[in-house]
Amino acid sequence: MNAPNKSGWKPEMQVSEDGLHNGPSTTTGNRALMLEEPLIFEIGHPETTGVDLPEIDPDAPNRLGGFDRSDPIGLVGLTEPETVRHYTRLSRQNYGIDLGFFPLGSCTMKHNPRLNEKVARLPGFADIHPLAPQQSVQGALQVIHELGDWLMKLTGMPGVAMSPKAGAHGELCGILAIRAAHTARGDARQVVLVPESAHGTNPATAAFAGYKVEDIPATPEGRVDLEAIKARLAPDVAAVMITNPNTCGLFEKDFREIADAVHAVGGYVYCDGANFNAIVGRVRPGDLGVDAMHINLHKTFSTPHGGGGPGSGPVVFSEALKDFAPLPVVRKTADDSYELVEEEGRKHRGQSFGRMTAFHGQMGMFTRALTYMLSHGADGLKQVAEDAVLNANYVLRSLEDILHAPFADSGPCMHEALFGDKDFGGGLSTLDLAKALIDEGYHPMTVYFPLVVHGAMLVEPTETESKASIDQFITAFRSVTERALAGDESMKQAPYYAPRRRLDETQAARKPKLAWQDPEPSA
Numbered sequence: 001m002n003a004p005n006k007s008g009w010k011p012e013m014q015v016s017e018d019g020l021h022n023g024p025s026t027t028t029g030n031r032a033l034m035l036e037e038p039l040i041f042e043i044g045h046p047e048t049t050g051v052d053l054p055e056i057d058p059d060a061p062n063r064l065g066g067f068d069r070s071d072p073i074g075l076v077g078l079t080e081p082e083t084v085r086h087y088t089r090l091s092r093q094n095y096g097i098d099l100g101f102f103p104l105g106s107c108t109m110k111h112n113p114r115l116n117e118k119v120a121r122l123p124g125f126a127d128i129h130p131l132a133p134q135q136s137v138q139g140a141l142q143v144i145h146e147l148g149d150w151l152m153k154l155t156g157m158p159g160v161a162m163s164p165k166a167g168a169h170g171e172l173c174g175i176l177a178i179r180a181a182h183t184a185r186g187d188a189r190q191v192v193l194v195p196e197s198a199h200g201t202n203p204a205t206a207a208f209a210g211y212k213v214e215d216i217p218a219t220p221e222g223r224v225d226l227e228a229i230k231a232r233l234a235p236d237v238a239a240v241m242i243t244n245p246n247t248c249g250l251f252e253k254d255f256r257e258i259a260d261a262v263h264a265v266g267g268y269v270y271c272d273g274a275n276f277n278a279i280v281g282r283v284r285p286g287d288l289g290v291d292a293m294h295i296n297l298h299k300t301f302s303t304p305h306g307g308g309g310p311g312s313g314p315v316v317f318s319e320a321l322k323d324f325a326p327l328p329v330v331r332k333t334a335d336d337s338y339e340l341v342e343e344e345g346r347k348h349r350g351q352s353f354g355r356m357t358a359f360h361g362q363m364g365m366f367t368r369a370l371t372y373m374l375s376h377g378a379d380g381l382k383q384v385a386e387d388a389v390l391n392a393n394y395v396l397r398s399l400e401d402i403l404h405a406p407f408a409d410s411g412p413c414m415h416e417a418l419f420g421d422k423d424f425g426g427g428l429s430t431l432d433l434a435k436a437l438i439d440e441g442y443h444p445m446t447v448y449f450p451l452v453v454h455g456a457m458l459v460e461p462t463e464t465e466s467k468a469s470i471d472q473f474i475t476a477f478r479s480v481t482e483r484a485l486a487g488d489e490s491m492k493q494a495p496y497y498a499p500r501r502r503l504d505e506t507q508a509a510r511k512p513k514l515a516w517q518d519p520e521p522s523a
């Protein structure tokens with residue numbers, strides 16, 4: 001039971017204007033077993049404590065050498081069951097891959113196998129410290145080295161940097177290596193070309209690194225315009241950043257030709273490899289002329305992400321760039337042990353641009369990703385890509401008869417199916433359909449991205465969903481689509497059944513209240 005609290009917190013009453021979907025309101029704001037929960041600061045009190053501590057003897061010698069705290073720190077006290085309930089209730093208000101289908105396109109929300117979790121918790125991996133002597137953590141260094149080896153083999157590229165901590169961080173790593181390579185040959189360049197269908201992180205990365213970003217248009221088939229790229233290529237172009245498969249869910253067929261043209265003017269090719277899930281084991285980006293590419297371990301190799309854990313974005317490099325990769329690197333020595341190279345001595349030729357992180361990277365993700373690779377094997381990883389593509393095409397072909405599918409005629413899609421909101425009635429839009437899907441029990445797909453499609457809806461089922469779960473989703477999706485086409489006004493108020501009704505999207509993004517403020521600050 002929620003304790004009364006000094007802030008006068010009141011649960012939001014879940015009563016809809018039409019009264020259609022809700023019974024009488026409850027005094028607690030709870031609905032059946034769907035429990036409301038205030039902030040921990042609102043249910044706990046700084047004056048109370050959850051444990052009984054011995055009284056402090058005022059005459060006892062001071063064990064903290066004068067560094068003991070003199071002011072209260074203002075943390076709230078709750079009993080253990082109150083604390084457990086608080087966090088359990090909050091966790092029930094979230095939606096995760098362990099709860100249901102999570103079709104968020106471009107994000108590859110696949111199941112995280114429990115075997116990975118078991119391995120990551122082995123004390124030899126979980127209880128080590130980044131500053132431990134190298135001889136004492138040889139197994140961990142071997143994991144980093146072997147994972148890097150797998151990544152180089154799968155991509156057909158000769159260099160790898162393991163330390164970047166997310167996809168966008170990997171992009172920055174790749175772009176900094178490109179700049180280091182140009183700087184090393186005294187050839188400063190200013191421009192990075194980015195297709196208009198690119199993930200937002202691509203132009204942001206290039207701008208953050210100090211480059212001028214120029215857009216390259218897409219063709220009506222949803223691919224990068226080869227002729228437009230060729231026309232713009234000149235000696236001021238440092239790099240092109242291309243996502244392949246691209247964010248329309250299509251394979252860039254002209255990639256090799258684009259790469260050759262970029263190289264011919266002395267530029268480098270950055271490939272956003274976040275969508276590697278669609279091609280792993282089938283295509284080696286190194287064969288396409290890629291110079292640097294990040295891989296999201298938290299997408300392709302099943303490590304948790306979003307609320308579930310940190311990401312990891314290792315970067316693979318071509319022969320031309322590998323010496324510019326960041327430190328540290330793990331090397332195998334002549335006697336089959338592993339060493340962590342923290343700085344470049346005379347022993348290691350190289351022109352590293354520096355570091356991306358203080359330490360080696362996300363160890364917890366490395367153990368999980370390598371477990372995933374070893375448990376699938378090379379053939380299994382190939383099947384991952386094939387099944388992911390099959391599932392996405394199943395979604396595309398099951399919905400294209402009622403939902404606008406702008407590139408359905410461009411051939412099969414890769415690992416995600418793209419739709420638009422054309423023909424929705426009654427002023428309804430993609431947002432309304434997404435909110436109605438929440439009432440059906442689904443986390444919505446990615447919406448309004450990529451920008452090249454009006455009211456875009458990007459659905460990525462991944463290979464880990466069964467046909468039964470995809471069929472159920474398609475049934476729900478068809479039903480909300482039919483309502484949208486018919487202009488069902490009630491969708492404008494959706495969601496009806498979620499713990500919160502529709503939020504003000506603009507206020508939530510522009511003026512979020514992220515810090516708790518005591519409504520009655522004590523004097």
Ligand SMILES: *Cc1c(COP(=O)(O)O)cnc(C)c1O
Pocket residue numbers: 106107166167168169199201243247272274275296311312313
């Ligand atoms: C997810 C994603 C990124 C960014 O990766 P983060 O780990 O979220 O930083 C970049 N590009 C594409 C295409 C993505 O899907």
